[in-house]
Amino acid sequence: MEIHKKFAHSILLLFVVLATSQYSCQAQNSPQDYVDAHNAARAQVQVGPIAWDDNVAAFAQSYANQRIGDCNLVHSGNKQYGENIAWGTDLTGQAAVDMWVSEKPNYDYSSNSxxxxxxCLHYTQVVWRNSVRLGCASVQCSNGSWFVTCNYDPPGNYIDQRPY
Structure with a gap:
């Protein structure tokens, strides 16, 4: 009887660990998480805040859904929105934005290059002053990895223009 109890407790513990690990991976994917991560980077260079937009988010989700089968880092090709994409195991939206922002030291403002x-172009899109609407999405791909995309309206990264 005691062995069955221990086994039942072990199974329950395993279930809780698996359930919470799935939750923790997705715990940083709310619209506010994406907005906060972007606005923290934008504030560092005195750029105004970006806001969540459901229409932009719907586009991001639609495109992310197309990547479920392969998780390939392929841009959507849409010219209406700016776009950053990322892929990784256990990749949260926060981690994707952090990865893009980590390119900051690679951007030289004086030469704008x-x-x-x-x-550095992922970073410059995050802080692009004229991009004021944001929509992001993440999906778990069939290989178990995560694909994250953020789209920006209006788009940034115009040649001969500085992000801020």
Whole structure:
């Protein structure tokens, strides 16, 4: 009898761990989480806040749903919105935004360029002053990884224009 109790407790504990690990991965994917992460980066360079937009979010969700089968880092090709995409295991929206913002040291404001051939255009889209509406989505792909996309309205990263 005691062994069955221990086994039942072990199964229950395993269920709780699995359920909460799934929740913790998605705990940072609310619209407010995305907005807060973007606005923290924007505030660092005195750019006004960005706001959540349900129409932009619907586009982001529609495109993310198309990536479920492969999780490939392929842009949507839509020109109406700016776009940042990310992929990873256990990737939350917060972590994706943090990854894009981590490109900040690669951006040189005086030359308005990415330094040393490094990537910085994800960062500049996050802080683009004229982008004032945001919509993001994440999906778990069939391979178990996560695909995250954020779209920006109006889009940024125009040649010969500074983000702020």
């Amino acid at each position: 990415c330094v040393g051939g490094s990537q």
